[in-house]
Amino acid sequence: MNTKANPKPKILYSCYYARSREGEHFIPEHVFSYQISGEMIASDSKNTYHTKAGDFRFSKRNHLAKFTKIPPEEGEFKTISLFLDQEILREVSKEYDFKATKKADTKAMITLAPNPLYKSFMESLISYLEIEQENNEALFNLKIKEAIHLLLKVNPELKDILFDFNEPGKIDIEAFMNKNFHFNVHLHRFAYLTGRSLATFKRDFQKTFQQTPGKWLLNKRLQEAYYLISQGNPPSEVYIGVGFEDLSHFSFSFKKKFGIVPSSLKEK
Known part of the structure; x- marks a missing residue:
C-alpha cells in the first residue's frame, strides 16, 4: 500500500x-x-x-x-x-x-x-x-x-x-454484541457504541454473558467460523470475516478449541 x-x-x-x-x-x-x-x-x-x-x-x-x-x-x-x-x-x-x-x-x-x-x-x-x-x-x-x-x-x-453532535446512548448490550461480535475493534469501541465507559461495559458484560468480553468474543468468533467452514467456506476467507486479524492465530485458537485445524473440517 x-x-x-x-x-x-x-x-x-x-x-x-x-x-x-x-x-x-x-x-x-x-x-x-x-x-x-x-x-x-x-x-x-x-x-x-x-x-x-x-x-x-x-x-x-x-x-x-x-x-x-x-x-x-x-x-x-x-x-x-x-x-x-x-x-x-x-x-x-x-x-x-x-x-x-x-x-x-x-x-x-x-x-x-x-x-x-x-x-x-x-x-x-x-x-x-x-x-x-x-x-x-x-x-x-x-x-x-x-x-x-x-x-x-x-x-x-x-x-x-x-450537525448531530450527540454521542451514543446506553443500549442493550446483548443484542448489540450478538450483531457486532465479528467486527475487529478494541473493547473501548464496543463500550462507547453501547453508551458505556469501559469499566461499566466490562461489568455489564459479565452480568449479561457470565464471561469476560475477551473470552466471549473468542468463543463466539470460533463458533461462527466452525459453522462457516463446515458449510464449505475457505478458512483463508472466514478468519477475517469473523473478526480475527491473523490466520496463524486463528488456526491455533481453532485447533485448541475444536481439536482439529480449520482445513481438516473443510475436508470432512
Missing part, C-alpha cells in the same frame, strides 16, 4: 495494488470519499454497500463497517477521503447557525449521486495532497470547511447528520 498522508490525516489519498481487507472497523468521524479507480465493498451489521470508480460516498461516524478494497485488473485502487472531524463541524455550526432538526437515517453509508461540483472539488485536491499536511493544518481545515458547505449545497439533507 502507498498512502500519501499523515498518520492522522484530514485528507487522505490512498493507493492499493492488491485486494485489501485490513484495518479497524470503526468509523470515528464522518468521511466524504471519491472512488477514483477500483471498487470498494463495505458492510455493516445490516447492509452491504458497493462503490465503483467515479462514485461518491458519505460514511457516517460512530458506525462499525468492514471494507474490502478491490483494485482493477492490472491497476490501482485509488480514493480521496476527507475526514470531517467534530471540531471543524462545531466551528461551522456556530458560525452559520447550522443545527440538526431531526433524527437522520441510521445507515452507515450513503451513496451520493454524481455531481460535477463534487468531481471538480475532488480533482482539485490532488495537488494539495503533495503538501505535507502537518505544516499546512490551516489550509487543510479550509478545504474541509469547503467540503462541508459543498455537501450542504448539493445534498442539504445531510445537515441532520453533519
Whole structure:
C-alpha cells in the first residue's frame, strides 16, 4: 500500500495494488470519499454497500463497517477521503447557525449521486495532497470547511447528520454484541457504541454473558467460523470475516478449541 498522508490525516489519498481487507472497523468521524479507480465493498451489521470508480460516498461516524478494497485488473485502487472531524463541524455550526432538526437515517453509508461540483472539488485536491499536511493544518481545515458547505449545497439533507453532535446512548448490550461480535475493534469501541465507559461495559458484560468480553468474543468468533467452514467456506476467507486479524492465530485458537485445524473440517 502507498498512502500519501499523515498518520492522522484530514485528507487522505490512498493507493492499493492488491485486494485489501485490513484495518479497524470503526468509523470515528464522518468521511466524504471519491472512488477514483477500483471498487470498494463495505458492510455493516445490516447492509452491504458497493462503490465503483467515479462514485461518491458519505460514511457516517460512530458506525462499525468492514471494507474490502478491490483494485482493477492490472491497476490501482485509488480514493480521496476527507475526514470531517467534530471540531471543524462545531466551528461551522456556530458560525452559520447550522443545527440538526431531526433524527437522520441510521445507515452507515450513503451513496451520493454524481455531481460535477463534487468531481471538480475532488480533482482539485490532488495537488494539495503533495503538501505535507502537518505544516499546512490551516489550509487543510479550509478545504474541509469547503467540503462541508459543498455537501450542504448539493445534498442539504445531510445537515441532520453533519450537525448531530450527540454521542451514543446506553443500549442493550446483548443484542448489540450478538450483531457486532465479528467486527475487529478494541473493547473501548464496543463500550462507547453501547453508551458505556469501559469499566461499566466490562461489568455489564459479565452480568449479561457470565464471561469476560475477551473470552466471549473468542468463543463466539470460533463458533461462527466452525459453522462457516463446515458449510464449505475457505478458512483463508472466514478468519477475517469473523473478526480475527491473523490466520496463524486463528488456526491455533481453532485447533485448541475444536481439536482439529480449520482445513481438516473443510475436508470432512
